[in-house]
Amino acid sequence: MKLVKGFINRIRTSDYTKSLLVLTGGTFIAQLIPIIFYPIIGRLFTPDQIGTAAIFSQIAAILAILVTGGYTYSIFISKSKEEAFNIIVLVLSLSIFVLSIICLTFYFLRDEIHLLLNEPLFVKLFFIPILIALFIVIYQCYNEWCVKNKYFKQLSVNKLVNSSSLSIAETLFGCMNSLVLGNGKVYGELIGRGISAFSCLFSMFVKDRNLYKIVSLSVVKECLIKYIRFPKYVMTGKLINSVSCAIPLFYLGAVFTKEELGFFSMSNTIIAVPISIITIAVSDAYRQRANEDYNNYGSCRNILVKTIVPISIISLVGFSILFIISPFLFEIILGSQWINAGIYTRYLIPMVAISFVTEVIRPTLIIASKQSYDFIWQLLFLFSMLLLIVISNLYRDIYVFLLFFSGIKSLLFLLQFYWCYRYSVK
Template identity: 30%
Template sequence: MIKRFINSLIDKTIASKSEYFKNILTLLSGTAFAQLILLLITPILSRVYDPESFGDYTILLSIVNVLTVFATGRYELAILLPKNSIWAKQILYLVAIISAVFCIFLLPVIVIFNSFFQKTFNLSHASSVLFLVPLLVFINANLSSLLYWFNRKRQYKKISFNKISESIITSGISILLGIFKWPQGLILGRISGQLTALFLYGKSANWKDISTFRISKKRLSYVAKRYINFPKFLVAAHFFNTSAYEAPGLIINYYFGNSILGFYGFANRIATAPLSLMAGSIGNVFREEAARHYISTGNCHTIYTTTLKTLLKLSIVPFILFFIFAPDIFRIIFGEKWITAGYYARYMTPMYFFQFLSNPLSVVFLITEKQRVDFLWQIFLFALNITIVVLGSLFFDIKTTLIIFSLGYSIMYLINILLSYHFSKGK
């Protein structure tokens, strides 16, 4: 059904690029099923967990997502770039080593300052699982690098299968622990699902291929220096980007309380499901295709415009309908107590729309090695969003704060699209 829907939106010119869209549909079908599982169990989760539990879950994921930026040095983004897989393998090894060292040093910090973090982030139930943050960071870092490795190898069926398996395990564990009244069940379910995905990536990888060449200091040193611009510019840039997205939740928690954060986090959880479904699948294939085009021709403009048109065709009608009916959708599917989250999702729909368009295409900054421009954009995005949310929290209610926040984010995403469009031409 999903394949027929997408094919109906592709004109004859686009349809001629069959291999490109075949790869997209392969990833899309697997990701769609994985997201469908999560969406189907969310009405159950919304009834076995309270808003405070979702608030804690949101805070912990925010912490993990920010720390993961440092754990990889953003070297995993370079896995697609070397022409020879020998050097791509060394980058894979490099990420594993960096993330392991980072998390080893992170663990005692988390243990020693557990009480401080609990008070600072206003955690209701999750202080007992804070020590799992290093594990989550390590898993996130290496899942990301393995995803890029499989992306490079065009093994999209394996990526889809692993996403489905992760979703099944995450859902099952979360529901089971929720039934037994474990408030930490959401985060434990996520850990279980990601460990499953990491195991499956390892099992399905051709380790004979990956380990053909021994890890050597010389090779690791070469790739670390060759792609030094990734940690040099992208660690800071992606820190600002991730913080721009995650920090507002922490600020909302501080000024409005854990329950309001729970509604905000739940709204994001539901609204971003179609984002990760469509944009993630298209983005993974676009990343590999655009990198290949740029290496061979010096630009990736054609594949860029094709992908942008497809994203627009896929998104306009669904986002309009979501904006209109979001509160009713949340009330009917998730229960009366979650209608507030539906209104929050409505206020942030413009942001979700431009995020859907921008995220898959922003990889152009990396492919064309415009990390400095990306870095400046990320700094401005961070400064703008933090300013908006802090001032909004001080002078307005949560509704007005989220509306202004959404509009500010939308403008920044539009600027990002215009910049990536320009760079796709190879200028």
């Protein structure tokens, strides 16, 4: 009882602890909201509509990384609030400029891109991924701004608004899917992201309304040069990862049907989001303890082993059960049209089960200052996805594709696991 009372008193007296709990709770609820809406989304949209939306989303995700030059990640480490805001001006200016050029490029090459991706809707809606990318950039900038200034409450609200606006907008447009041009889910993401971005800008104006007075062209130029390592190194790694994730989606959309792409996309989403809730929480706890042990004793292997043993048992038992019930689970939760997504999940389970364990201990490479290995892993990921396309193209069978996709990524996650274990000791 004394321990409980002491913990409660610490929460009451510590603003930081209160803020941290608010942020953690907000993040958890924000990740939970899409899960609640999955049964509705699954019944409002067909697999081929989900597949089309996945292509638009992936294009936007790549653009959102490319157009910022990676400068978004320098907001947090900037030396002052004034410099941080000037970096935001730099990021938004750079993004709008580059996205304008990309918009013109997409306009003139929209027919060629449509043929490449086998996506007719791109011809008419080529501008949507560009707008979504801009909204994502605004959201990310505001997130970094809140972390920089310890606006934990605003950060938590921002995550909730982003998650709920996406889910609600997609649901509303799903209800009137036949009334909109093309695909209600694509429009739903556009409006949802737009609401989130507007909320970020409004919150920043209310909280720091006089910030525009500190904008300086000379400071913006200084930041452009000062943080040039971010486009060189940070953006490169993030871009490689995003392109690597996009390759299987683009390949499925171009070679197979949009329905098969939709099954694959939904399968990935359904098993990834709930798992991330667990891995983020456990990884944060592991990272804190592992960092202390590594700095104090030169090794974090003890806590690494203590962490992976129970996580591995949970992974083995949980995913074995999911392997058996996944087709029935998808049918119950999403509807009968999604049974094939449950079958696809069976092929992906070995990969997800291994990544479930590996993601928890992944911070070990950062703690041990082995970030270069993470970059090497990203390159291997890219080359392996290109190899996957070559192999899959020989068979043109969706289940062969799933088998090789899961197998190759499983090997990559095992390699990452080995590196984490090896470098957990100085």
